[in-house]
Each structure stands twice: as C-alpha cells, then as structure tokens.
Amino acid sequence: MKFRSVVQSIRAGDVIKGLSLGSGMLLALFAVLGLALLLGENAFEVARIIWLGAWGSSTAMGYSLYYATPLILTGLSVAWAMRVGLFNIGAEGQMTMGGIAMVALGILWKDLHPVLAWPLALLVGAVVGAIWAAVPAWFKVRRGTHEVLVCILMNFVAYGVGGYLILHVLRNPESQNPETLEIGSGFHWPPLSWVGGQSPLNATLLLAIVVIVVFAWLGARTRFGLHQRWVGGASEFAARSGISPQLHQVTAMLISGALAGIAGSSILLGYLHKAREGFAGGAGFIGIAVALLGGLRPWGVLAAAILFGGLQKGAIDLDLDTEKISRDLATVMQAMVVAAVAALPILNEFWSKRLDPSTTWGRRLHRYLDRIRQVGAP
Amino acid sequence: MMDWFIAYVESVMRLAAPLMFAAMGGLISERAGLANIALEGKLLVSAFFAAAVAAWTGSAELGLFAGILSGALSGWIFGASTVWLKADHIVMGTAFNLLVVGVIPTLGKAWFGSSGSTPALGSEARIQAGIGFFVAGVFLVFVLSEALRRTRWGLRVHSAGESPDALLVQGVNPRRVRIGAACVAGALAGAGGVVLSLVQGSGYVRDMAGGRGYLALAAIIFGAWKPFPTLIACLIFAAADSAQMLLQGKSIFDVSVPASLIQTLPFLATLAILALRRARVSAPRAINQAL
Numbered sequence: 138m139k140f141r142s143v144v145q146s147i148r149a150g151d152v153i154k155g156l157s158l159g160s161g162m163l164l165a166l167f168a169v170l171g172l173a174l175l176l177g178e179n180a181f182e183v184a185r186i187i188w189l190g191a192w193g194s195s196t197a198m199g200y201s202l203y204y205a206t207p208l209i210l211t212g213l214s215v216a217w218a219m220r221v222g223l224f225n226i227g228a229e230g231q232m233t234m235g236g237i238a239m240v241a242l243g244i245l246w247k248d249l250h251p252v253l254a255w256p257l258a259l260l261v262g263a264v265v266g267a268i269w270a271a272v273p274a275w276f277k278v279r280r281g282t283h284e285v286l287v288c289i290l291m292n293f294v295a296y297g298v299g300g301y302l303i304l305h306v307l308r309n310p311e312s313q314n315p316e317t318l319e320i321g322s323g324f325h326w327p328p329l330s331w332v333g334g335q336s337p338l339n340a341t342l343l344l345a346i347v348v349i350v351v352f353a354w355l356g357a358r359t360r361f362g363l364h365q366r367w368v369g370g371a372s373e374f375a376a377r378s379g380i381s382p383q384l385h386q387v388t389a390m391l392i393s394g395a396l397a398g399i400a401g402s403s404i405l406l407g408y409l410h411k412a413r414e415g416f417a418g419g420a421g422f423i424g425i426a427v428a429l430l431g432g433l434r435p436w437g438v439l440a441a442a443i444l445f446g447g448l449q450k451g452a453i454d455l456d457l458d459t460e461k462i463s464r465d466l467a468t469v470m471q472a473m474v475v476a477a478v479a480a481l482p483i484l485n486e487f488w489s490k491r492l493d494p495s496t497t498w499g500r501r502l503h504r505y506l507d508r509i510r511q512v513g514a515p
Numbered sequence: 516m517m518d519w520f521i522a523y524v525e526s527v528m529r530l531a532a533p534l535m536f537a538a539m540g541g542l543i544s545e546r547a548g549l550a551n552i553a554l555e556g557k558l559l560v561s562a563f564f565a566a567a568v569a570a571w572t573g574s575a576e577l578g579l580f581a582g583i584l585s586g587a588l589s590g591w592i593f594g595a596s597t598v599w600l601k602a603d604h605i606v607m608g609t610a611f612n613l614l615v616v617g618v619i620p621t622l623g624k625a626w627f628g629s630s631g632s633t634p635a636l637g638s639e640a641r642i643q644a645g646i647g648f649f650v651a652g653v654f655l656v657f658v659l660s661e662a663l664r665r666t667r668w669g670l671r672v673h674s675a676g677e678s679p680d681a682l683l684v685q686g687v688n689p690r691r692v693r694i695g696a697a698c699v700a701g702a703l704a705g706a707g708g709v710v711l712s713l714v715q716g717s718g719y720v721r722d723m724a725g726g727r728g729y730l731a732l733a734a735i736i737f738g739a740w741k742p743f744p745t746l747i748a749c750l751i752f753a754a755a756d757s758a759q760m761l762l763q764g765k766s767i768f769d770v771s772v773p774a775s776l777i778q779t780l781p782f783l784a785t786l787a788i789l790a791l792r793r794a795r796v797s798a799p800r801a802i803n804q805a806l
Contacts, residue, residue, distance in 0.1 A: 172618070172621070176621070176622075176625045177625070224605055224606075226609065272786070276789065276790070280789065280790060280792070282736065282789050283605075283736070285552060285605055286729065286732055286733055286736065286789075287786065287789070289726070289729045290726075290729065290733065290782045290785055290786055291782075291786075293726050293729075293779065293782040294779045294782050294783060294786075296775075296778075296779075297775045297776055297777075297778045297779030297782075298775075298776065298779060300775035301773050301775040301776045304773070304775060305773050305775075422613065425609055426613070429606070461624060461625045462621055462624065462625070463620060463621060463624050463630050465616075465617045465618075465620040465621045465624075465630060466617065466621060467617070468613060468614075468616050468617030469614060469617035469618055469621065470617075471613055471617070472610050472611070472612075472613035472614035472616075472617055473610070473614070475606060475609060475610035475613060476596070476602075476607065476610035476611075476614070478606070479600065479602035479603055479606040479607045479610060480596075480600040480602055482600075482601050482602070482805075483599075483600045483601050483602075
C-alpha cells in the first residue's frame, strides 16, 4: 500500500514542480536537437544514435554506468555544498588532487593488503580533496570572497600541480604516454562484468551508491543534516538558533571536497590503475549539472548522474556516426540543462498561473487530486 | 639587463590588454548588478568568431568587427536570459560557459572540419598592433571612470546595481539598464577576445582564454569594483603571467622549473592578492538579485 499512499500524498504544488522541470528539460532537448538540425543533421537520427550508444547493449550500458560513477560523487559533492548555500565549482580540482593522492599512495605502498588499501586510499583521497576545498572555505569565511572565484582559481592551480606530479614526480619512465607508475594490485577494485560486459565498469559504482545512501540518511535523518539545510535555506534562523552558519559552511565545503576527492576512484582504482593527465575529464563541471538536475537531493543526483553518464557515452558515438557533429553536443546538452534549471522559478510561475484553482485546468487538476485522495481512503 | 627589462614590460603590456578589456566589461555589468562569471565564455566566443570571419574573408578589420559584435550579442543573450528568466546569475553564467565550451567545437567541426581550432591565419588577416590595444585599454579605463561618475548612463548603471527600486521611481526600467550593461560588457570582452585570437595568436585554439575571464573577475573584486584599482590588479596579473612565460624552459639556480608548475603562477598571485583584502564590503548591493 506504499504506492497508494505516495500517490495520495501528491499535491498540486508537486504537479507544478514536475511540469516545470519536465518542460524545462524538453526545452533543453529541443534546443540541442535544433542545433543538430541547423548544422544539417537529422535530429531524430542524432537522438537515436545517442540512445542506442548509451543503452543499446550490456557493454554500452556498462560504459554509461562507468561514466556515471564519478558523476554520482561529483554531483553529490556539488549538491551538498549547494544545499548549504555554497557553489562548489572547484570539484574538478578537488577530484584531480584527491585522485593523484590515491594513486601516489598506491605507488608508494605497493604491497598493501586490500583490506587496508581500499579504505586507506579513499581516506587519503577524501582528505586531500577536503584540503583543496578548505582554501575557498577560508576565503569565504575570513575574506568574504565569493567561493566560485576561489574555486576556479584553485582548479587552475590543481591542473598545474597535478600535471607536475603526474609528469615529473610519479611518472612512469618506461611509458610513452604522460602517465604515472602502476598502483599496487591491492588497490585495484574488481570489474563488474556481470552488469557491464566488456566495459570498464567496476565495483566503485557500488561504493558510489553506498555513499548516496549514507548521505541521503545524513541529510534527511540526522540533526547535523538538518542544521546544514537550515544554514543554506534560512541562515538568519539558523544563526538565531545558535547554529554557526560559518562553521557549517566550512564543514559543508570540506565534505564537498572530500566527496569530489574520491570521485576519481572509478577511473583510477577501478580501471586505469594509474593516473593520466586530465583524467578528471570535466566530471567536476558536469557534476554541477547533475546536482541541479537532481534537485540537490542524493537520490535525484543518482538518477541525474546515470542520465548524464548515458548522454556522455551516447555522444561519443556521434564522433563516428555523424559527419558534422561531435561528442561536444553532450556539453551543449548539459549547459542547456543547467540553464533550464536556472530558469525554474519562471517556469514555476508560468505553470502556477496556468494551474491556479481559478482557471479551468487548475480546477480540473484539484478536482482530480481530490478524487484520488478519496478513492484511497478506508 | 635593460633589454631584458624592456622586453618584459612590453610583454606585460601585451598580456594585460585582453585582461583589461574583459575586466572593464565585467566591471560595467557587475556595477549594474549582474554578476558576470560568463566573461570567460564571452572571451572564447569572440575569439572564435573573430578568427572564423578573418579566416573566411582574409580581412582583419572584419574579424575585429565580428569579434566585438559576437561579444555584444553573447552579452545580450546572457543578460537577457538571466534578467528575464529571473535566474541566479552565477548558475546562468556557468550554463553560459558550459554552452560555449560545447558550441564552439561543434561549430568548428561543421565549418572547418576541426573541432578544436580555426585554420591558422596569414599576416594580412591578423592585427599588427603591438601595444596599441594596451594604450586603447588604458584610455578606456579613463573614459569609463568618468562615464560611470558623470554621465546619465553611468549613474543609471550604478543605481541598477545599488538600488534598482530608485530607478523604478524615476521611471527607468532597471532590467533594461542591466541588459544594456550586459551588451556593453560583452562588446568590451569581445575586444579582449579579438586580442587573443587576432593579435596575440593567429587563429582560434581550443580553450585559448585559459582562465583569463576568471582572472578579470578576480581583478574586479580586488579593485573593489572601481576602474583604476581594477586596472592595477590586471597589470599585476599580467606581470605574473609574463613572468610565467619568461621562466618557462629556463632554470633558476641550476634547477629547471617545470612548465606545469610555473603556469600556476598567475593564479597563485591572484589568490595571494585576494587574501590581502576583505571583498564583500564594496560589492554592489543588489548584485545577483532578480528584478
């Protein structure tokens, strides 16, 4: 009877919210397919290639989930900070530094047993990511500098320092490619071939899902999570209740950095077993779109990350299967999704006006919802 | 020693030019209350379109025109969508930058068959300006400083950022002021983009702004949203940037400095400078507020 009670609890406001998000996503999709059409490609064909490329076979699905794994963690990272009122656009840099730290540990301590190696690597990645995020947090609290600016600057510092560590300190001298030495086998996470076929999908997907569960609980069921959300949604109220907004902002930024710090684990510990320059590949930035589309909620982030992982995988096929467009179309799609989410207030306004109880459709909607509620009554 | 110093100063002036144009553009829009994190995207858009038009027509003048026009247009798109959709400026700016990162390679592939860059330009399609753009930029700072204080337009921009309601009382629509400021900002950032692709470079290269839009934003914050201090901040960043370029491949005390570490110099300098100062005190009051 769970389902029925969920259906009964739907309010007109939820319908309006859903319509706003749905119409926003549709507009974003139309804009992207319109761009493809404008460049002389068949829009339906493009949509078909992306869809089949993402979910057409079990290997394709495995790749989509593999691409989704870092997005789950960066998405949650951005979402957690944003719920506390901070825009962590530095997840890319935090992911880069955390990832390099994990690989460095794996190289330095090659023969560590998995029982110790797995948690230790994650701990090191999380701590380094958090340290990288501590800089914008300090600037925010002590200097009042907008965290976005400092995060972006820290990203550029991470590219430089990360490149230096990969190319000079940890570099594999025998390899032609700019990559590090291999990590010890104790640090490897096993592949999930029963889901992903030939793809590099690995057990870190399960790790990401566990993290989602933990943070869903932390955000909704604990005092700490509640206080965090107070600081983001009603900072005056929080301050007057004796909760320090600054302390909570710093904590949120550190948590966010720690989550981004372990986001590289699927690429580094699960698949490559070494680090390459630019391994983060924009996952930190796509995490912003994931967080916004997921409504800043852990389960929403999981769904949005899987959607975007599929989009990323499907778009790669555009490079081969179309003449005029490339995988960059996925970035356009992500941008339009962010824009659509940014435009939610106005879409909400639009639908609220259309579905106001004084209008024909609004009356119908309310009558319909009332009927559902009565049918379910004992 | 003297030669070396003159070469260094000239390089600072060259590198400062795009930063100055972007920062002055950003300053106008931020003073009008429109937080402008999209500067990076505007630099990229105008650099790309300037190079594309210059490659097609072989004319540097048309390239310059196209760069500024595309900058103004993208400024309008960003300003209008942000203001009319009542969106958060930072989120919308992020969307704009992402959009640019996706659209430029897509257009590049459709038009030139290369998703990263435009064809290399011959000398006739480039602008041989030396430090001309730097001089123009300094002149712009003077004009802007006066215009913001003494003209009707400047005062309206100021009010749109400080108290939009005061403008409404006067019968001026603050939304229009903001969108207008966004257009001017886009055009100026567009000039900066032209410097990147037609003066310093010979064509568009993937991600060629390399964070200068964000450095410009940092310069505005350090300059407390005032033209002259912002100019100084731009010069400091450019000094760090050209020091970075000079030091690449050189060795200090027999220790060769890796390029990737040296490249972080302008960003570390920016962080150090920002750490010296409290920022929020002087930000426009109504920045990032929907109208």
